[in-house]
Amino acid sequence: MTLEEMIQAIARDHSRTAFAGLFEHFAPRLKSYVMRLGADERAAEEVVQETMLMVWRKAGAFDPDRAAASTWVFTIARNKRIDRIRREARPEYDPNDPLLVGTAPETADQPLQRRQHGDRLRVAIATLPEEQASLVRLAFFDDLSHREIATDQSIPLGTVKSRIRLALLRLRRDLEDLE
């Protein structure tokens, strides 16, 4: 069973076996992620537990055509971590907002294209030069905004912006090359 199918099995059958499978896979990774962002071990375990509980509750909202399991779980953990630090919930757009300006209706092959896109992104990240890869990692895993990375690495903000931009552009170019 893939990770995506496990989430769907929770939505469909309330499968505890599938939940345990997801927990075994994601919990130690999420713990590492939250600790890298500065939480102590106890707090990290709590964020992981809260995140996994949301995975259980929100499984029905997961759409494998829109995002990979890892992407979906990442966004839940990101929000849980922020909500814990701040008094207020993280301001986020609401996909159910009646005001939401819609996208054009999808064509039949778009979900497949998106999945292939994800696979290529994986390859592209693995082959990113170390300097660029470490900046992307910094941006995602060290709770640093572009401005803070600049201070941290003693390089100008403009340079950080352009290097991360370069890394992301390279990722996109690699994707297009593969298509």
Add this chain to the structure above:
Amino acid sequence: MPRFHVQEDLLVDYASGALPAPVSLLVASHLTFCPRCREEVGEFEAVGGLMLEEINPIAMAADALEQALDGLVDDDVETHQGSAPPTAAKHAAKHADSGALPAPLVEVMRGGMDAISWTRRARGVEEANLITDDARYSASLMRIQPGVSIPNHTHTGAELTLVLRGGFSDAGGHYGAGDVCHADTDISHAPTADPGEACLCLVVADGPVKLTGLVGRMLNPFLKL
């Protein structure tokens, strides 16, 4: 679809979770109007997902899974078929008195438009604080009466303005609902609101909140000092 977008680095920071609340509020509100930037945020979140896959795992406590399984309740699994999701209904209820405003903004405004207390800044220009407890950024609503020009001014820090209703023009062009105007320290501009409808904007400024005196603070329910 908006013509003026949020800068890419802010979209990356939104996806990674590094944005302070006031900036996150502005980006989230723009995303409500903008499918193009939502698509881009989705791509950056996918990068975050892949980073999560490649991170070195750290073992959980021995009883962690057991503890998690104990907490699972069948009825907690939300169903998403049939009627509109609960958030939509909740939003519609709040929406009634706040006009058509993006959900994340309605969330921050709590009491809706009626509970907003405006402070006059200039003739035809009013401002109301929304988020004032961030160390670096502040978020406020600005309402400019039709046809009114804000006198030529420069900024002490960077300023982001998102048009929510109506529109305005400055040397950079015309900004309508969903458009984001970036103003930096050295840029001097004199925006003029469109005729007809008052222009409502969300303004996020890099720099301390301009306090409006003791009375203003006491009257303003959003200022928690």
